[in-house]
Amino acid sequence: MAKTVTVKENESGKSWTYPVLSGSAGPDVVDIRKFYADTDMFTYDPGFTSTGSCESKITFIDGDNGILLHRGYPIEELAENCNFEEVAFLMLNGELPNAEQKSKFEHDITYHTMLHEQVRSFYSGFRRDAHPMAVMCGVAGALAAFYHDSLDITNPAHRKISSYRLIAKMPTIAAWAYKYSLGQPFVYPRNDLGYAENFLYMMFATPCEEYKVNPILAKAMDRILILHADHEQNASTSTVRLAGSSGANPFACIAAGIASLWGPAHGGANEAVLTMLKEIGDKSRIPEFIKRAKDKNDSFRLMGFGHRVYKNYDPRARIMSRTCSEVLKELNIKDNPLLDIAMELERIALEDEYFIEKKLYPNVDFYSGIIFQAMGIPVTMFTALFALARTTGWVTQWNEMIEDPQQKIGRPRQLYTGAPKREFVPLKKRK
Numbered sequence: 335m336a337k338t339v340t341v342k343e344n345e346s347g348k349s350w351t352y353p354v355l356s357g358s359a360g361p362d363v364v365d366i367r368k369f370y371a372d373t374d375m376f377t378y379d380p381g382f383t384s385t386g387s388c389e390s391k392i393t394f395i396d397g398d399n400g401i402l403l404h405r406g407y408p409i410e411e412l413a414e415n416c417n418f419e420e421v422a423f424l425m426l427n428g429e430l431p432n433a434e435q436k437s438k439f440e441h442d443i444t445y446h447t448m449l450h451e452q453v454r455s456f457y458s459g460f461r462r463d464a465h466p467m468a469v470m471c472g473v474a475g476a477l478a479a480f481y482h483d484s485l486d487i488t489n490p491a492h493r494k495i496s497s498y499r500l501i502a503k504m505p506t507i508a509a510w511a512y513k514y515s516l517g518q519p520f521v522y523p524r525n526d527l528g529y530a531e532n533f534l535y536m537m538f539a540t541p542c543e544e545y546k547v548n549p550i551l552a553k554a555m556d557r558i559l560i561l562h563a564d565h566e567q568n569a570s571t572s573t574v575r576l577a578g579s580s581g582a583n584p585f586a587c588i589a590a591g592i593a594s595l596w597g598p599a600h601g602g603a604n605e606a607v608l609t610m611l612k613e614i615g616d617k618s619r620i621p622e623f624i625k626r627a628k629d630k631n632d633s634f635r636l637m638g639f640g641h642r643v644y645k646n647y648d649p650r651a652r653i654m655s656r657t658c659s660e661v662l663k664e665l666n667i668k669d670n671p672l673l674d675i676a677m678e679l680e681r682i683a684l685e686d687e688y689f690i691e692k693k694l695y696p697n698v699d700f701y702s703g704i705i706f707q708a709m710g711i712p713v714t715m716f717t718a719l720f721a722l723a724r725t726t727g728w729v730t731q732w733n734e735m736i737e738d739p740q741q742k743i744g745r746p747r748q749l750y751t752g753a754p755k756r757e758f759v760p761l762k763k764r765k
């Protein structure tokens with residue numbers, strides 16, 4: 335017998351029954367698409383804590399058990415055994431590539447890493463101290479002005495080339511934002527380097543001398559990009575889907591995603607973690623900040639802790655923590671005061687009743703900043719790296735939304751608590 339849920343209204347005694355849909359994993363959903371037509375009422379769920387916005391086959395999170403799957407593969411397996419290009423192929427196509435597919439995909443992405451020369455002039459419009467996320471928002475959206483030949487979102491070939499261009503060009507856009515902030519010349523991508531290695535090359539090479547990317551750091555960056563690639567219907571991905579549901583072009587949708595990711599409650603948290611660790615300054619001050627984080631009247635939150643879905647350790651944070659140790663060892667950084675504070679903060683928080691009761695664990699952003707700083711990446715670039723990696727997830731989710739036969743323009747309703755209809759008051763009669 336098909337599972338259903340019945341809603342009964344106490345005043346009228348009326349009731350309505352709705353089908354329950356089951357996925358391949360995770361909670362069932364109540365299909366309430368007819369709820370308003372039936373009941374003349376809306377459901378109410380600010381922040382979408384109990385609302386599924388779509389059907390998806392890309393990523394699955396089991397928050398209670400700290401499990402993250404991409405197309406069914408555990409993040410730990412992908413981070414350990416794949417490079418970023420393989421994971422990007424898996425996201426876009428639903429299957430891991432064979433050797434030939436991997437090589438062709440890497441080639442195709444590589445040959446789209448350059449930016450149109452006119453894009454350079456967008457950078458000179460910014461102040462040198464512009465936040466890189468402002469630059470990425472602007473430049474990513476501006477790319478739509480360069481590809482009029484492939485903006486028909488109903489054309490699979492246009493969707494594919496736009497997806498490849500966005501994935502391929504985001505590292506160049508991000509690296510050039512960094513170079514521009516330094517006043518250094520832009521470094522062009524190289525076709526003989528992998529995705530993560532090319533990004534580090536464009537970040538740190540100069541025209542003055544040969545620059546070889548440290549392979550350990552390239553591998554660490556590659557793994558970090560994998561960890562940030564996609565994460566179900568988070569705020570920025572939902573933003574991309576909602577923007578795309580109106581038929582907006584993919585470059586505009588990704589620019590919207592970058593804007594949403596910038597927030598400190600979301601992708602901006604990695605930058606906020608570093609700022610917080612610097613503000614704590616010494617392990618002796620940790621109890622003071624833990625106290626503030628627990629104080630309802632204090633807006634301070636422990637950045638890099640907590641998650642809407644994970645009520646267990648974020649599996650990405652575990653891998654980030656291991657990667658952090660590897661990078662610091664490779665760079666021969668013996669004592670990193672910020673890492674010491676972070677590890678002590680994590681130890682204390684995980685033993686604290688408040689954090690245990692509210693199931694607050696370190697999330698993906700907790701360690702990333704320490705790694706990036708050790709690599710010589712400035713704090714302002716941290717969220718830009720998150721955006722660079724998440725572009726693959728955004729693009730994949732955007733394609734899935736466009737190809738979904740049930741897709742409609744997203745148009746939420748509301749609970750109106752404003753002024754009821756009233757007489758207009760002409761200016762001369764207003765007090």
Ligand code: SDX
Nearest residue numbers: 565568599600601603627635636637638639640641642692
């Ligand atoms: C990312 O959604 C995703 O998948 C996002 C992401 C991705 O890959 O896309 O995983 C990336 O955004 C990770 C999260 C990065 N943000 C931070 O680290 C910022 C700090 N964390 C919090 O702002 C918060 O935990 C959120 C925003 C992440 C989640 O907030 P929720 O789900 O809305 O939870 P909540 O704010 O309702 O918190 C539940 C309770 C509250 O207390 P009560 O009102 O129930 O008494 O826990 C408390 C909160 O006050 N709480 C914290 C806390 N996070 C939640 N208290 C202290 N420090 C914190 N960090």
